[in-house]
Amino acid sequence: MNRSCLLVYTILAASAVSGAARSQTLDQSARKPPPGIQNGTICYTAAWGKDVNDGLSWGSAKATIMACYDALPQKGGTIFIAQNGNGDAGAVAANEAPGGGIWIMGANDPNYNNPNFFPPNGPWRRLKAPSVRFVGVASSSQQQNGHKGGIVHIGAGSSRDNNHPCIWLSATAGYLYFENLGCFYPGRGIVIGEASNHDRSGIGSVSGEYFENVGSASSNVASLGPTVDITGGSFWLWFDHCMFEGNYKNSVKDNKRAAILMDGMGNNGVGLTYLTNLNLNGGGIKYVPGASPGQIDIRVLTEEGNYTQPIPPAVWITGTRGSLFHLSQVLVADPGPDAPPAIKIDAGNPNDVLVDTATASNGAPNVEGPATVLSQYGGMLLNQTVSPIQQGQDGFFNYHVIGQIDAARRNFGPTVVRFPNLAPQVPSGWIKSVACGSVTLTPGAVGPDGTKNAAEAEATCSSPSSAIDFYQHGHSISVGDFIIAGVWVRSVTRNGFAGSTTQPMSADFTGVKYTATGSSHGSMNENSGEWSWVWSIQKITLTSANTGQLNFGVTVAKGNAIQMFAPVLIHVRAGTVSDNEAFELALNLQTFPDSAPAGSVAMLRGEDLLLSSHLNQLTSNGDLAGKISISNGVTGTKNFGQPYALPPVCVVSPTSNPGATSWWVATTTEEMTIRLSAPSTVSFDYTCHGNPN
Numbered sequence: 250m251n252r253s254c255l256l257v258y259t260i261l262a263a264s265a266v267s268g269a270a271r272s273q274t275l276d277q278s279a280r281k282p283p284p285g286i287q288n289g290t291i292c293y294t295a296a297w298g299k300d301v302n303d304g305l306s307w308g309s310a311k312a313t314i315m316a317c318y319d320a321l322p323q324k325g326g327t328i329f330i331a332q333n334g335n336g337d338a339g340a341v342a343a344n345e346a347p348g349g350g351i352w353i354m355g356a357n358d359p360n361y362n363n364p365n366f367f368p369p370n371g372p373w374r375r376l377k378a379p380s381v382r383f384v385g386v387a388s389s390s391q392q393q394n395g396h397k398g399g400i401v402h403i404g405a406g407s408s409r410d411n412n413h414p415c416i417w418l419s420a421t422a423g424y425l426y427f428e429n430l431g432c433f434y435p436g437r438g439i440v441i442g443e444a445s446n447h448d449r450s451g452i453g454s455v456s457g458e459y460f461e462n463v464g465s466a467s468s469n470v471a472s473l474g475p476t477v478d479i480t481g482g483s484f485w486l487w488f489d490h491c492m493f494e495g496n497y498k499n500s501v502k503d504n505k506r507a508a509i510l511m512d513g514m515g516n517n518g519v520g521l522t523y524l525t526n527l528n529l530n531g532g533g534i535k536y537v538p539g540a541s542p543g544q545i546d547i548r549v550l551t552e553e554g555n556y557t558q559p560i561p562p563a564v565w566i567t568g569t570r571g572s573l574f575h576l577s578q579v580l581v582a583d584p585g586p587d588a589p590p591a592i593k594i595d596a597g598n599p600n601d602v603l604v605d606t607a608t609a610s611n612g613a614p615n616v617e618g619p620a621t622v623l624s625q626y627g628g629m630l631l632n633q634t635v636s637p638i639q640q641g642q643d644g645f646f647n648y649h650v651i652g653q654i655d656a657a658r659r660n661f662g663p664t665v666v667r668f669p670n671l672a673p674q675v676p677s678g679w680i681k682s683v684a685c686g687s688v689t690l691t692p693g694a695v696g697p698d699g700t701k702n703a704a705e706a707e708a709t710c711s712s713p714s715s716a717i718d719f720y721q722h723g724h725s726i727s728v729g730d731f732i733i734a735g736v737w738v739r740s741v742t743r744n745g746f747a748g749s750t751t752q753p754m755s756a757d758f759t760g761v762k763y764t765a766t767g768s769s770h771g772s773m774n775e776n777s778g779e780w781s782w783v784w785s786i787q788k789i790t791l792t793s794a795n796t797g798q799l800n801f802g803v804t805v806a807k808g809n810a811i812q813m814f815a816p817v818l819i820h821v822r823a824g825t826v827s828d829n830e831a832f833e834l835a836l837n838l839q840t841f842p843d844s845a846p847a848g849s850v851a852m853l854r855g856e857d858l859l860l861s862s863h864l865n866q867l868t869s870n871g872d873l874a875g876k877i878s879i880s881n882g883v884t885g886t887k888n889f890g891q892p893y894a895l896p897p898v899c900v901v902s903p904t905s906n907p908g909a910t911s912w913w914v915a916t917t918t919e920e921m922t923i924r925l926s927a928p929s930t931v932s933f934d935y936t937c938h939g940n941p942n
Contacts (some may be wrong), residue, residue, distance in 0.1 A: 254257045259839075260572075260925075263631050266603075269553045269807055270772075274427060277680060289326065290321065291321065291326055292311065292318075292326065292329070293306060293307050293329050293373040294313065294314060294319070294324030294330045296331070296332045296627070297604045300316040301346065301575050303320075307646075310331070313341075313342045313344060313345050314383065315345065316925040318374055319368070322328060323377055323378075324383075325379060325381040326377075327382040327384060327421070328382065328383050329578070330383065330386065330401050331385070331386050332385075332851075338563075340403060340404035340433075340586055341445045342404075343403050344373075345873065348407040349372025350403070350413070351374055351403070351405060351415070352415045352416075352418075353375070353425065354373055354420055354421075354445055355420035355421045357420035357453070359376065359448070359452060360373070360446060360451055366438070368903070376420075376422075376424075376758050377423070380423060380426065381423070381424075381425055381426070382425075382426040382427075383427045384424070385401030386723075394399055395528075396492075397429075397461070400429050400463070401429055401431065401452030402431050403415055405432060407436065407778045408435055409470035410436050412438075412474055414435055416438070416442045417441060418442070418458060419442070419445055419453035419455070420445045420452065420454065421458065422455070424458070425459070426458075426461075426772050427463055428620075429462045430462075431463070432463075432464070433467075434689070435468060436468055436473040436474070437466070437473070437474060437475065437478050438477060438493065439475075439476070439477045439488065439641065440441045441477075441479045441480070442454055442482065442483035443478065443480055443481060445630060446736065448481075449512065449515060450481065453481045455481065455483040456484050456485040458485075458487070459486075459487045459489075460486075461487075461489045462490045462491065463491045463492075467494045467495060467531070469496055470498060471494070472498075472499070473497070473505065474496040474499055474503075474507070474525060475506070475508065475532070475838060476494060476496070476508050480513075480514075480519070481511065481520055482518060483522075484519065484520045484522065484543065485522075486521070486523070487522075487525070488522075488525070488527065490526070490527075491527050491528075492530075493508040493529050493530075494531055494532065495507060495508040495531035495560070495906075496820050496904065496937065497531045497555075497558055501560060506532050507533060507534065507535040508531070508533060509524070509534045509535070509562070509566075511534070511536045512537045513536075513537050513538045514542070514840065517804070518538055518539020518541055518543050522545050523546045523780070524545075525546075527549070527550070527551070527565070528553070531555065531558075532552070532560070532561060533552045533561065533562050534550070534564050534818035535567070536572075537568075538567065538570035542570060544574075545575075547564060547574070547576050550574070550576075551580045551581075552582070554581075554582070555583065555748065556583050556584075557585045557586070557675050557819070559585045559587050560581070562574055562589050564591070564592070565592075565593045565594075565595075566593065566595065568596040569596070569601035569806065569847055569898075573603075574601060574602045575603050576604045578606045579606070580603075580607075581594050581608070582677075582909070584610050588612065590609050590613050590616060591609040591613075591616065592607050592617070592618075592620070594616075594618030594897050596670030597619050598619060599619045599620050599644075601619075602618075604620050604621065604644075604660070605623040605916065606623075609625065611655070614631065614633050617640060618640055618641065619768075620642050622643075622644035622645055622646065623644055623645060627647065628921075629788045630646060632827075635653075635942075636832060638832040639832045640742075641768050646928060651836075657863060658839045661697070661698040661851045662852075663851065663852050663858065664841040664851055665850055666845045666846065666848065668820070668845075668847055669847055670817045670818060670842065671720055671819065672720045672734075672801055672817055674702065674805065674816060674817075674840075674843050674853070674854065675691065676692040676704035678719075679704070679719055679802075680717070680721050681715070682717070682718050682800075683708075683719075685709075685710040685712070685713060686709035686710035687708070687709050688708045688715045690705075690717060691704060692704045696780075697780035697812035698814075698853060700854070700855035700856060702815070702854055703737075703812050704812065705811070705813075706803075706812075706813065707805055707806075707807065707809070707812055708805045710806070713749075714805065714806045715803050716802045716805060716847070717803055717805055717813065718819050719767075719818065720798060720800070720802070721798065721802070722798065723798055724758075724796065724797065725793070726735050726758055726796060727789065728823065729822075729823025730788070730820065730823050731786060731819070731836045732785075732787050732819075733800070734754065734756035734785050734818045734819075735782060735835075736754055736783060736803065736813055736814070736815065736816040736840075737781070737783060737815055738780070738781055738811060739778060739779060739811070740778055740795065741778070741811055743778040744808070746776060746811060747806035747936050748804045748806070749778050749806055750771075750774075751772045751774065751775060752783055753804045753811060754769075754770070754783045754784070754785065754802070755785070755798075755803075756785055757858065758799055758800070760798045761792075761794045762793040762815075763793065763797070767788055767918055769785040780814070786831065788828065788831070791800060814916075816840070817838065819838075820940055821834070822884065835841050840853065870887065872889045872890050873936060874935065875887065875934075875935075877932065877935060878902070879929065879932070879935075884922055887920060887922075888919065889918075889919055889920060889937075892918045893918045894918070894939070894940050895939060896916040897916055897938055897940065898916070898937065899921045899936065901923055902933060902934045903932070904931075904934060905932065907925075907929060907931050910929045911925070912924060912925050916937075922936070923935075
């Protein structure tokens with residue numbers, strides 16, 4: 250062997266020995282327990298474990314999840330949970346107490362200091378902070394349409410009643426994290442924000458909790474549910490890639506039917522909750538507003554049915570009450586009879602709900618109720634008979650842009666009169682309805698069209714509000730009638746209006762019991778001195794009599810001076826137009842004078858129509874017609890406001906007997922002159938026609 254070969258062999262051998270040493274060092278390091286186990290911040294729970302074990306490894310795993318929770322230090326840690334390979338039969342027990350589950354309370358819960366609620370007397374635990382993670386691993390159970398693999402089946406809760414959920418969090422303000430876990434068939438799967446004494450007013454409010462790849466199947470026992478129950482003003486909650494099932498045994502209108510219920514009844518309401526990539530079955534997300542507005546973000550949600558039984562909407566908002574919703578990619582699939590809308594909003598403002606994709610099935614509407622809709626499934630939209638306007642929606646619909654646009658209305662062009670205007674537009678015809686003190690009404694204010702036909706009003710006391718009524722008369726009322734009203738208003742004091750920052754107007758009946766549907770629309774924001782068009786529409790649905798007093802006006806109060814201009818009130822009798830057309834008419838209504846009959850083209854009082862400079866009919870003695878008076882003279886001249894292209898043809902007629910005096914007319918492009926045969930005092934009416942007029 251030469252020296253070079255020996256050198257190579259020596260280097261390779263040394264490298265092999267060094268590598269083996271490093272490998273041995275790594276192997277020995279791998280056998281050491283992770284730092285979290287050494288300091289007690291990691292605990293293992295398994296179906297094969299025992300609670301007497303230390304929980305520091307899979308080989309010494311504990312049997313129940315809450316036994317591991319007890320073993321963690323007060324600062325929390327991570328609990329790994331594994332079931333055996335027998336699927337649901339290998340569930341991991343959550344609690345040593347029968348019917349108990351992962352039940353954790355914070356210091357605000359009323360039973361936080363009650364020893365009967367904690368081991369060995371009860372199943373509850375006190376919150377450990379800042380964080381505890383419950384993580385399922387080596388799962389052998391599956392949730393239908395799961396997105397992220399299997400979940401570990403938790404043996405927790407009870408299907409006997411609603412009082413033994415699988416996971417129950419009360420007054421927790423730490424960060425609890427649940428991942429890859431499944432609750433099967435309890436009365437309620439997950440309860441958040443309900444105190445241990447079942448108080449839902451807010452004492453058990455929860456914040457900062459996260460659920461990922463967590464599922465819960467319904468017990469399908471009548472009167473039990475909802476599957477996920479969030480209440481007590483809870484907020485800062487996250488649900489991602491979760492699967493929940495509604496209770497088919499309950500009515501679709503029952504809150505217990507919901508797969509996820511956000512219940513604000515009797516509390517501040519649920520807010521700052523983010524739900525993404527969810528799959529629900531037999532029940533949707535139902536939101537009941539609370540006393541305070543919140544924010545809900547739902548993205549990529551599918552609700553499925555079983556083809557044979559009815560299901561509720563995928564998202565059902567019973568009222569917004571100022572809360573904000575962003576709903577994206579919401580889908581309903583496989584519904585039974587009476588397919589629901591993908592999204593249903595019972596009440597609210599379209600500004601509160603933003604929808605950027607919604608898809609229903611079997612001919613149902615994609616979105617029902619007030620919302621701003623950016624996109625939706627066209628196949629369902631084209632089948633709908635109730636227009637977006639009638640539902641209080643704005644946005645984009647099959648090449649149509651829907652919303653209040655005041656551009657044409659603010660230009661005050663000639664208007665075609667469809668139905669007569671019942672409301673007097675001259676302020677002298679308005680009525681001061683005084684509730685306290687006195688009310689001043691001053692005409693002559695400059696309106697948004699530049700004329701002086703607006704008026705200003707203010708009261709000497711602030712409560713109760715008085716009113717300026719444009720119309721206050723006995724009027725017929727029938728089921729199916731539409732009452733449509735609108736008026737230009739501005740806040741002189743730049744602080745909104747009496748009783749409302751945006752809407753001072755109302756139109757309603759008194760002296761008769763009735764119900765109506767419709768909507769009222771104020772200014773975009775608090776009026777700070779700009780002219781705004783406000784309007785309303787209502788359809789009479791029930792009435793106790795055929796007549797009542799129809800009142801149309803605006804509220805006034807001390808400190809809220811208001812100017813009003815050109816009110817319009819129309820009564821569309823039942824059956825005259827379709828409901829969709831009535832709402833189209835209301836949305837696009839442009840004011841017109843109360844003197845204009847149906848079928849006419851009208852302009853407001855004091856406005857002048859100037860077309861090619863000669864249709865100046867409202868000007869005294871205009872270019873087309875007027876009067877020329879001659880006093881003891883032989884000529885009278887009319888100078889045209891704008892020259893004609895060619896001398897016009899002018900015809901004159903004396904307004905009294907001129908006797909033996911004769912007359913003739915001479916015209917140029919700039920003037921018309923009447924000449925007399927002898928000095929005389931006489932007046933003539935004239936009309937002129939020329940090119941252009």
